[in-house]
Amino acid sequence: MHLELSQLSVHYAGRPRPAVEDVSFGLPAGGIGVLIGPSGCGKTTLLRAVAGLERASAGEIRISGRVVGGAGTHMPPEARRIGMVFQDYALFPHLDVGRNVGFGLDRMARTDRAQRVSEVLALVGLPGFERRMPHELSGGQQQRVALARALAPRPQLLLLDEPFSNLDVDLRERLAHEIRAILKAAGATALFVTHDQMEAFAIADAIGVMHEGRLHQWDDAYSLYHRPATRFVADFIGHGVFTPATIRHVAGKVVVDTPLGLLEDVAECPLPCAYEGGDCDVLLRADDILHDDDAPVKAQIVRKAFRGSEFLYTLRLAGGQTVLAHVPSHHDHKLGEWIGIRAQVDHVVTFDRSCPARGRALCQMECTASGGDCEPALAPPTQLV
Template sequence: MHGSINDAGAPLTLEHISRCFGDTMALDDVSLSIAPGEIVCLVGQSGCGKSSLLRIISGVDTADSGRILLNGTEIAGATSFVEPEDRNIGFMFQDYALFPHLTVEENVAFGLRRLSRREASASAAEVIGRIGIQALSGRYPHTLSGGEQQRVALARALAPKPVILLMDEPFSNLDRGLRERVREETISTLRALGTTAILVTHDPEEALSVGDRVVLMQEGRVVQVGTGYDIYDHPNSLYAAEFLCPCNRVEGIYRDGRVETVLGTFPARLGLPEGGKAFACIRPQALCLSGPDEGLPAIVVNRSFLGEIEQLLVRIEGVADLLRLRTTSRVDVKPGEPIHLTIDAGGVLTFAAA
């Protein structure tokens, strides 16, 4: 189930949203409801429909079918359409879209044009204070760092007190270290204000760490919805498992409630007939180095130091593809050397072959 339809009290409800561009189905029967104060992450491969859905929610684009409710009121449907500027929906763009000729305070106040100048200035000052950028008020965007521009964009989006805030890859233009810090500050601010938000990202780690719920999309469809823990620990498809974490896919046969592979036999509940084709999806951290007298023999093909972890690519006889092993321990092995591995069954997922 992709979220209850027409949930009472939901700031945003999407019902059966579909959108085609020529022969391409950008969105295919998407239904979802967002709870008050909830931060939901839309995640999936490029072109899966994440940004298209945001554009339709904001009113920049229209759906071919379905309807959208904001606080229980239909704002888009077969016979209704509320203009974007009248929806009270905030939008943060990937490039921030700050006006270069306006100061920070003027940028933040820009969306408050329906208020008097005094009221707009007071509202802008309030949100600037909440986000902690008072020292930037009189500066212009070109004098700000990327992180500072992002905070100004957040303040501008929040100033009108939107029913919901839409964020399209808001941190992707920042360097990694700054990205994590600004992301944490932004999410902390949204939670402190009780802001309902949808964040689009292509980064599964970002989605898992930020979202109260994660919505995984594939080719215009919602394929799984749940908490980060839910969809990581219990992916409902091979696509979900491999998108959320690099996996070692090994072919097998389903027999008597197990998937039999050249690497071992793993418990499975797949509903397949006996002898049906299946896959074991072995997460890199489930491959463990063992002593020379136990486990599976393998040959190291490549070793990479990734900071917190070390990664080995290994070859095992009978397995077509190289296997990826990740460990937080330091390993003293070189390409071409033999090693032995055991498999932690808790890190193995099983799926029916398509």
Template structure:
């Protein structure tokens, strides 16, 4: 991988606020390829917004460096100003100019372009976001979803190297958020734009991003695809935060690993040979089977349309989760047959 293919490089980046002992961002490294969409995901206070602000140029690093399109942008005591980074930012509140029309908002960052070029670029983006009929309206005359698309178009207008999105869907209702997540991804891909989204919503991250970075306490715990984070988590925190699951005690046997739900045959050399460890069990690892001799009792249920998410109590009192087609509508307290269908064995020491 050459620097020419990279929109962003973050290397060993640390950020302290007011010389505090605890770093808000601690030794974070990752890179983003041209045209790739990434997401920084984690709980509130994990450092993801601080990292995004540093990439935008609003915060100086204590250690490490940031390169944008191969050019040095941030080092300790040497930071390129935000307006010189060729980076677009979409804020949580959109920050549209209320006195400017949709078209004029989109054209705002194009003051160095001639009038014909500005109009052509605005027309191109209005078509891309599907708001050509609303070009002469003002922000207060638009819905929240429309305002969000205008904010994105304004950020895209100067053709920046990188777009940064700071929780842009957090003020929208669930249905609109889901629809706009897919729309924004399509717009970014159509523009061949590199982007980083900050969110605490993993469903948003899964729908939007090619690469996801999970953060906690200022550290980047894992960087990879949604598939690898779900099926190959490298830490207990990532396993617990991504998707849904529970941990059951396990012990090593001659044929594999034994848990309360049964024995899992595996010869994976990466699995622990001895000692105390837990096995991650996802809802899709538990199959509802009326013919199974193994029983579990329904203690909670959540209807999701096509399926139920059941919380099931095992004989030991431990709970597991199971996704079950919604025509299997079992009552709270009812025992049901289950069987284990575990393809990815993931263990963590205690």
């Protein structure tokens, strides 16, 4: 692994709990990782610890196999060969683009420095911008210059803290795709911090979801959405609800009995004995619920949000349960109207209903063949990629 964190903790004096607690993950050379989570979850503190701006209280940080931070080790930031891009760009307003980009190349000969500045400006799509001043550039162009400056010294790791937060939403996602292509072309290893899920999905090879200082899951976007390891990840990523259900045997096979009928694609679900009485909560995403006028289950539209090509409907079932559904926008039903719906779930994900705190990991249990007793096989909240 190019960047590897092992049981990393960061504790501030006077605070009852660590800002970052027991975090482990790995990022291969050339990989792009993104940390997301609510405000105050510890993602920026973790990034600062990797940069050397915060000291680790426990665990280790390794870059290219070398320990740069840990309980007894602290390599200063300037010795770590790390490039940083901040949300405010931090360009020098009195220097032109060329001198901004070449700022960290003072040890190079003048001709070599000029050549490297030209190379990275071409890489970020701004060839010939050397003589422009920062105030003459758009926000997106300023962000590209900041990226070029960080890449110019050929750092072994690039850290980006909310790099698109000052840009409008449309530009944010487009620039995320473009910067991913730039980083891949440069062969750079990068770790981002953001609060924007769409931004994370656009740029990341691996995404870490943090909450209250802990890393709940480190995985690709598809797995976070369809196979969340904890209840928090399931709730934080995408649109969905938890609906009461029961796992039971029907005609010799395991099914999940929900208010929308039986769900049978349960290859990744626990057996009924995993939960007391088989009672659990099942995660139903908005794209798991299909509008079907011929379906026997009806639901009332209590809220609708227009999304251009589709509506996001909030629906109430006759039993009072709430579900969400994406419906093509030409199906413009009125609030209060009852429509037919059915569930089509490819990945049935269940959580312990009686003890939500146990939702720190999926209750992946196995019934032993001998006595039917259940033994926990809880998946760890983090994994190396």
